[in-house]
Amino acid sequence: MSFFQSLAAALTPAGLLWTLLIIGVATFLHELAHFALARWQGVAVKSFSVGMGPVLLRRPWRGTEWRLSLLPIGGYVEIDGMAPEEGPGGTYRQPTRGYAVLPTWGKIAVLLAGPLMNLVLAVGLMTVNFSAQGVPQEPRTDRAQIVDVLPGTRAQDLGLRAGDVITAIDGRPLPRTYTRNGQTRPGWESLRDALARDGRRTFTVEREGATRQVTFDWQARVAGVQQRLGIQYGPEVIYRRLSVPAAFVTSLQTTAEAVPQILRAFGGLFTRFFSLDFSQDQNVSGPIGTAEVVSRAAALSPWALVQVAILLNLSLAFFNLIPIPGLDGGRILLTLVGALRGRPLTLAQEQAINVAGFAFVMLLMVFVVVRDVSRFF
Structure with a gap:
């Protein structure tokens, strides 16, 4: 682009x-x-401006000239x-x-x-x-929450949005943990492994309490170049409400x-x-x-x-x-x-x-x- x-x-x-x-x-x-x-x-304040640059509107009130200026990038007071x-x-x-x-x-x-x-x-x-x-609590490792969908990517074409939670891939729920290269990893990271293989993929996605299936054909590499779905994601974060004093x-x-x-x-x-x-x-x-x-x-x-x-x-x-x-x-x-x-x-x-x-x-x-x-x- x-x-x-x-x-x-x-x-x-x-x-x-x-x-x-x-x-x-x-x-x-x-x-x-x-x-x-x-x-x-x-101390008198001569003027109070909302915005910067050329003044569009001005009105005196209680010893101060109140201004609305052209550029909506800040403001100033003249003390x-x-x-x-x-x-x-x-x-x-x-x-x-x-x-x-x-x-x-x-x-x-x-x-x-x-x-x-x-x-x-x-x-x-x-x-x-x-x-x-x-306040955020211990995240759920068996659910992958999309943090951002990059513009102009396959994920955007599929209708994925920031905030969506992927709970299963190809009908199999994400595990809490799994093993990769002899190391124990959180289950949400298995999404990367699923996208490292060619084939038809189905994501089970939760959005605002509703569940939907997102199915698409996937090629992990095209002409030797690793493909990117276009999402940034991590474990789902659970929140706990506090009293106002707390x-x-x-x-x-x-x-x-x-x-x-x-x-x-x-x-x-x-x-x-x-x-x-x-x-x-x-x-x-x-x-x-x-x-x-x-x-x-x-x-x-x-x-x-x-x-x-x-x-x-x-x-x-x-x-x-x-x-x-x-x-x-x-x-x-x-x-x-x-x-x-x-x-x-x-x-x-x-x-x-x-x-x-x-x-x-x-x-x-x-x-x-x-x-x-x-x-x-």
């Missing part, structure tokens, strides 16, 4: 809409938290006293009001509010997920356990960036990779979308706390440096640091997007 055909196959319209909605809600609440902490401390103010003769100077005169703890509270909101949202969604869907505690534990993994993922991204390594990394995705994951989740179940939203909010929270100028973590670092020095950085110093940080973040975004796009060539 061509690049555009591959891209169209990976990104569904529903997936794109869900991507915009999930990212839009996460960003809106992030900026709303900055807005709320500034207003709570008596009084955070940006340099214009002085005489068209020069700029350090601001002398609003955010600039807050105590150190007040500034940090405004900056921390956004990432903490994403963290709270992730914990809240996890609590709902664990209490409504449940789900909340489990959510906090899960978040704490996820922190090292997220930090390692970002560390791997920076290593690849500095070494210009464009090899694929399943731990960090750019906008296209995220839309592809959401497209697959949308085809699987609503709970899969919730899990993507949880991961996205956790990633946003911790990424924004990285001490890079231009991010919330970088601003917090500069605030702490000013407090330790007993005086803030000069306007020239702060602008130079922020420009360098912004340039770094933009280059990092370009790197991630290029790596995303390269997969389709």
